[in-house]
Amino acid sequence: MPICIGGVADHVHLLCTLPKNIALSDFVRSIKANSSRWIKTIDNHYAHFEWQTGYGAFSVSPSLLDKTICYINNQPEHHKKVSFTDEYGAFLKAYNIDFNPDYIFTD
DSSP: OEEEEEEETTEEEEEEOOOTTSOHHHHHHHHHHHHHHHHTTTOGGGTTOOOOSOOOOOOOOGGGHHHHHHHHHTHHHHTTTSOHHHHHHHHHHHTTOOOOGGGSSOO
16 A cells, blocks of 8 residues: 655655565556556656666565655755665665675666
8 A cells, every 4th residue: 555655757665565375576567557557648758768777676664654745755956965875875874784786776
């Protein structure tokens, strides 16, 4: 069930609950497929729209829902100060998630 959706030109945030019997990869695949079909009905301008192949998914503590909603709603202003790529890399580093920057945002 969606709680908050927002983003900017190069990425989208979706804060939602996910039932434990639905695999995250299936959920993302469904969101991407259905939204791609939908946007292509809006205008020919979107005829070649494609999502990137990857995605990031993170759990959020219920105590941080309000803060997360505020973060999502303020994306345009927030990314005037820091790029999404820089922020994402800093996030991964802060949580000690190993990654190779050569393989992030390659498509």
